Every structure is written in C-alpha cells, then in structure tokens.
Amino acid sequence: xxxxxxxxxxxxxREERDSEFVDRLxxxxxxxxxxxxxxxFGFAAxxxxxxxxxxxxxxxxxxREVPEAIRKATEAAKRSVVRIPLxxxxxxxxxVAGRHGSGKVVLRAAPAGTGIIAGGPMRAxxxxxxxxxxxxxxxxxxxxxxxxxxxxxxxxxQDNPRTVAARRGLKVSQLQARRGDTDGAGxxx
Numbered sequence: 001x002x003x004x005x006x007x008x009x010x011x012x013x014r015e016e017r018d019s020e021f022v023d024r025l026x027x028x029x030x031x032x033x034x035x036x037x038x039x040x041f042g043f044a045a046x047x048x049x050x051x052x053x054x055x056x057x058x059x060x061x062x063x064r065e066v067p068e069a070i071r072k073a074t075e076a077a078k079r080s081v082v083r084i085p086l087x088x089x090x091x092x093x094x095x096v097a098g099r100h101g102s103g104k105v106v107l108r109a110a111p112a113g114t115g116i117i118a119g120g121p122m123r124a125x126x127x128x129x130x131x132x133x134x135x136x137x138x139x140x141x142x143x144x145x146x147x148x149x150x151x152x153x154x155x156x157x158q159d160n161p162r163t164v165a166a167r168r169g170l171k172v173s174q175l176q177a178r179r180g181d182t183d184g185a186g187x188x189x
Contacts, residue, residue: 098154
C-alpha cells in the first residue's frame with residue numbers, strides 16, 4: 001500500500017518536468033493507404049520542444065488520429081533534447097552552418113533587437129530554444145523535416161567561449177580580448 005503515494009508523487013514530478021517544455025507543432029502530413037474497402041488515412045506529425053532557456057529537441061510521430069500522432073511526436077522530442085550554449089541567453093556565439101540531406105541552413109549571430117529572422121520550421125526551433133536575436137537562411141530543400149534536422153545540426157556545432165578556451169589552453173578573458181583585437185584589425189585593413 002505504501003507504493004501508491006510514491007507512484008502519485010512520481011507522476012506529479014513527471015508532469016512538472018513536462019510542463020517546463022514548450023512544444024510547437026511544425027508540420028502535419030496526411031497519408032493514405034489504399035485497401036480493398038477504400039482508403040485508410042494516417043497522420044504524421046513533426047513537433048519541436050524546448051524550455052526557452054537553451055534546450056531544444058524535435059520528434060516525429062505517426063498514428064491514425066492527429067492527437068495521437070502529436071502525442072507520440074512530443075514524447076520523441078522530449079527524449080531527444082540537447083543543450084545549446086547561447087550568448088547572453090539571446091543569440092549565438094558565432095555564425096554556423098548545418099545540413100541534413102539536401103536541406104542546408106546558415107545561422108548568424110545578431111545584435112540585440114534584431115528578432116528572429118527565419119522561416120517557419122526554423123523559427124519554431126529558435127522560439128522553443130528561447131533565442132531572441134538570430135538571422136538565418138535556408139538553402140536547398142524546403143522540406144520541414146530536413147530544415148529542422150539541419151537547424152539542430154547547426155546548433156550542435158555551436159561552441160561557447162569557455163569550451164574553446166579550455167581546448168586551446170587559454171583563459172576566457174584572453175579569448176574575448178583576441179576577438180576584440182581581430183574586429184579592430186579587420187576594420188583598419
């Protein structure tokens with residue numbers, strides 16, 4: 001009998017954990033299977049989830065009903081969440097490119113107040129991530145599945161100054177000072 005309260009508590013914790021994520025439905029696809037009696041319809045959903053504090057994931061779900069497909073996609077997205085380092089919690093540390101299949105994306109850091117300049121599937125990823133300022137361009141495929149995967153691929157290549165400094169054996173302040181020097185040298189040349 002002591003197990004019941006613990007199970008309820010676990011369920012409550014799971015609901016709290018789930019509520020921290022914001023989910024965005026990116027795409028729904030209706031597919032038909034032709035059978036003897038006619039057509040059987042099914043649905044595929046693409047969902048992006050994030051906590052708007054630097055974590056994002058995406059998932060794909062298929063079912064006979066739309067709500068069930070969305071639920072499956074949301075669960076898959078929560079299992080694939082990754083942490084992305086953001087500068088000042090609002091933009092990228094550096095420009096980056098990503099690709100998946102023929103879908104290619106270019107993401108650029110932007111100054112404060114720029115906003116999210118991105119197309120539909122990419123915008124959903126940035127909003128779920130909690131990014132406020134970014135300029136992006138999609139090249140090649142406009143397939144939402146490829147665009148979301150390419151965007152997440154690009155974000156996974158994002159490095160924060162702390163990891164770069166550790167890899168190079170420098171202090172973060174030295175690295176930041178070098179960035180300032182290179183900006184000034186480029187303007188003079």
